[in-house]
Amino acid sequence: MTVITRFAPSPTGFLHLGGARTALFNWLYVRHHGGRFLLRIEDTDRARSTKEAIAAILDGLAWLGLDHDGEVAYQSAHAVRHAEVAQRLLAQGMAYHCFCTPEELAEMREKAKAEGRPVRYDGRWRDRDPAEAPPGVPPVVRFKAPREGETVIRDLVQGEVRTANDQLDDMVLLRADDTPTYMLSAVVDDHDMGITHVIRGDDHLTNAFRQTQLFKALGWKIPEFAHIGLIHGPDGAKLSKRHGALGVEAYREMGFLPEAMCNYLLRLGWSHGDDEIISTEQAIAWFDLDAIGRAAPRFDLVKLTSLNGHYLRAADAPRLVDLIAPRLVPVLGREPAGPERERLAQAMGSLKERAKTLVELADNAAFYVRNRPIPLSEAAAAVVDKEARARLARLRPRLAEAGDWTEAALEEAVRGFAEADGLKLGQVAQPLRAALTGATISPGIFEVMRILGRDEVLGRLDDIRQPAKRQPA
RNA sequence: GACCCCAUCGUCUAGAGGCCUAGGACUCCGGCUUUUCAAGCCGGUAACACGGGUUCGAUUCCCGUUGGGGUCACCA
Numbered sequence: 439m440t441v442i443t444r445f446a447p448s449p450t451g452f453l454h455l456g457g458a459r460t461a462l463f464n465w466l467y468v469r470h471h472g473g474r475f476l477l478r479i480e481d482t483d484r485a486r487s488t489k490e491a492i493a494a495i496l497d498g499l500a501w502l503g504l505d506h507d508g509e510v511a512y513q514s515a516h517a518v519r520h521a522e523v524a525q526r527l528l529a530q531g532m533a534y535h536c537f538c539t540p541e542e543l544a545e546m547r548e549k550a551k552a553e554g555r556p557v558r559y560d561g562r563w564r565d566r567d568p569a570e571a572p573p574g575v576p577p578v579v580r581f582k583a584p585r586e587g588e589t590v591i592r593d594l595v596q597g598e599v600r601t602a603n604d605q606l607d608d609m610v611l612l613r614a615d616d617t618p619t620y621m622l623s624a625v626v627d628d629h630d631m632g633i634t635h636v637i638r639g640d641d642h643l644t645n646a647f648r649q650t651q652l653f654k655a656l657g658w659k660i661p662e663f664a665h666i667g668l669i670h671g672p673d674g675a676k677l678s679k680r681h682g683a684l685g686v687e688a689y690r691e692m693g694f695l696p697e698a699m700c701n702y703l704l705r706l707g708w709s710h711g712d713d714e715i716i717s718t719e720q721a722i723a724w725f726d727l728d729a730i731g732r733a734a735p736r737f738d739l740v741k742l743t744s745l746n747g748h749y750l751r752a753a754d755a756p757r758l759v760d761l762i763a764p765r766l767v768p769v770l771g772r773e774p775a776g777p778e779r780e781r782l783a784q785a786m787g788s789l790k791e792r793a794k795t796l797v798e799l800a801d802n803a804a805f806y807v808r809n810r811p812i813p814l815s816e817a818a819a820a821v822v823d824k825e826a827r828a829r830l831a832r833l834r835p836r837l838a839e840a841g842d843w844t845e846a847a848l849e850e851a852v853r854g855f856a857e858a859d860g861l862k863l864g865q866v867a868q869p870l871r872a873a874l875t876g877a878t879i880s881p882g883i884f885e886v887m888r889i890l891g892r893d894e895v896l897g898r899l900d901d902i903r904q905p906a907k908r909q910p911a
Numbered sequence: 912g913a914c915c916c917c918a919u920c921g922u923c924u925a926g927a928g929g930c931c932u933a934g935g936a937c938u939c940c941g942g943c944u945u946u947u948c949a950a951g952c953c954g955g956u957a958a959c960a961c962g963g964g965u966u967c968g969a970u971u972c973c974c975g976u977u978g979g980g981g982u983c984a985c986c987a
Contacts, residue, residue, distance in 0.1 A: 446987090447987090448986080448987045450986085450987075480987060481987095482986090482987075483986055483987065485986095486986075486987085536985095538985095540984095540985070543984085543985085547984090551912080554912060554913090555912085555913080556912080556913045556914075556983075557912085557913080557983060558913090558983075578985055596915095596916070596917095599915070599916075600915090601914065601915065602914085605913080605914055605915090605983090606914095606983095607983090609984095610984085610985050612985085613985040614985060615985085617985085619984095619985070619986085619987090620986070620987045621987090623987095624987085639981095640916075640917095640980090640981060640982095641981060641982070642982095642987090643915070643916075643981075643982075644914080644915070644981080644982045644983070645982085645987090647915095665916090667916090667917080667980090667981095668980080668981075670979095670980075672921095672922085674979060674980070675979090675980075676980075676981075702923090705923065705924080705936090706923065706924095707923085707924090708924095709923085709924055709925070711925065711935085712924085712925060712934075712935040712936075713935090713936095714923090714924095714935075714936050714937090715936095731917095731923095731924080732916075732917060732918095733916090733917050733918065733979095733980090734916090734917075734979090734980060734981085735922085735923065735924090736922060736923080737922095738921095738922050738923065738937075738938090740922080740937065740938060741922070741923065741936080741937045741938080742937095743937090744936085744937055744938085745936095745937085747949095747950090751950075788949090788950090790950095791948095791949055791950045791951095792948065792949045792950075793949085802948095849946095852946090853946095856946095862946085863946050864945095864946050864947075865946090866946080867946035867947075868946070868947065870946085871946075871947065877947090877948095878947060878948085879947055879948040879949085880947070880948075881947095881948085881949085882946075882947090883946060883947080884946085
């Protein structure tokens with residue numbers, strides 16, 4: 439049997455973390471077993487669905503590298519088919535017209551609540567003659583759900599879960615305006631698309647019971663279900679706006695790499711022994727549903743950040759230069775060009791060890807391409823006091839005359855100077871660092887000098903002699 | 912409230928009756944290295960929610976309690 443899964447987001451917002459993880463699991467399951475991963479936009483609520491949301495979801499998936507097979511399906515395009523299925527159920531006596539008004543329903547709910555009874559539709563039109571229908575009330579079509587017995591689903595993650603049928607009321611299939619509801623659309627589309635495995639958030643677990651009943655009534659094969667725990671915030675409650683729940687594009691903006699995001703999301707609720715760093719290839723080879731934990735995991739930005747640091751260090755220089763180039767526009771006024779990019783590429787090796795996000799990386803790299811005179815941080819300004827400036831002034835000719843502009847030669851020159859002056863290396867290196875990078879923290883100073891080049895180094899040393907002309911950082 | 916689900920360090924988790932003196936990762940704290948900061952390496956703090964069973968033996972199985980979560984729309 440070919441495995442066919444789907445990711446079926448409703449386009450009412452960005453691709454949030456939970457959705458991204460659901461998509462990832464669906465994608466991995468298919469890539470592992472061989473099969474098709476379909477994408478279906480559940481836009482049956484046309485009032486809340488937007489083009490922007492669809493674009494954001496598509497962008498998010500593309501960024502994460504979760505490519506789907508075939509064309510994107512839009513659920514709204516199948517509305518006629520869905521309605522036909524409802525009519526068929528109606529004709530077979532497995533569904534019925536309900537003439538309750540919204541007000542009547544609200545009243546029913548309130549009364550049940552007040553009496554401490556479960557809030558459900560009481561089935562008052564289930565066996566009533568449509569001839570008794572009140573005038574002017576357009577009916578909805580409700581599913582005639584079984585009232586006895588129980589519905590059991592064998593969930594691939596949650597195990598066997600059962601619910602008494604009297605806990606489930608008669609759901610609406612077709613609204614008063616004849617449009618299909620989610621419950622109907624999802625079942626019909628899953629059947630029509632040949633979905634074999636429904637992997638989705640745990641919040642759909644109760645829907646699985648109703649959908650199972652519908653599948654049965656229609657005489658269709660029921661797909662396998664796998665309900666994965668929802669991602670929770672630090673306080674244990676479902677990730678929501680109040681936790682600052684963000685779309686994946688926000689994490690991209692914060693400087694996270696897609697591979698770090700995928701690795702993090704994969705390890706959130708799923709594990710393979712003690713493995714932490716897992717490549718996409720390994721993930722495909724190892725992934726399976728039975729290793730998914732049943733409990734809801736909490737989102738931990740610190741761990742994501744740490745993982746991102748790892749992938750940043752593993753990334754190659756040209757790619758990182760490409761990624762930070764747009765982030766350098768604020769300091770350069772434009773994206774870095776040829777020679778600047780070359781300089782950045784050379785510096786990337788040691789720069790990436792000092793950053794956990796692309797934001798940090800760009801910040802730390804900026805001094806390499808800044809125009810002179812470079813601004814000094816407060817701490818750096820404090821380092822280059824009068825004495826330190828005098829020291830640098832004495833060092834300058836030595837550098838100007840240095841034979842080779844290699845790290846070894848530069849180190850020898852600076853160390854020799856420090857020794858001759860009876861100084862510790864740090865007493866020379868820190869002022870030098872401040873003058874050349876504008877900060878008290880940077881990669882090794884000799885590497886910085888080498889990459890900056892003799893002219894730039896001497897120029898920046900000259901700049902430091904006229905502190906009055908500088909702008910504060 | 913009803914129904915359903917869940918429960919190992921702060922967090923993500925390993926563990927599928929004796930391999931557990933409960934392992935790994937992140938965080939945190941030390942140390943090494945050192946021109947700063949990282950990275951790296953070494954070391955440390957930190958958990959089986961509670962109560963009953965079952966068993967020669969429970970983190971692992973069963974029941975209950977507690978705690979947490981999810982769902983109860985003409986939304987998806």
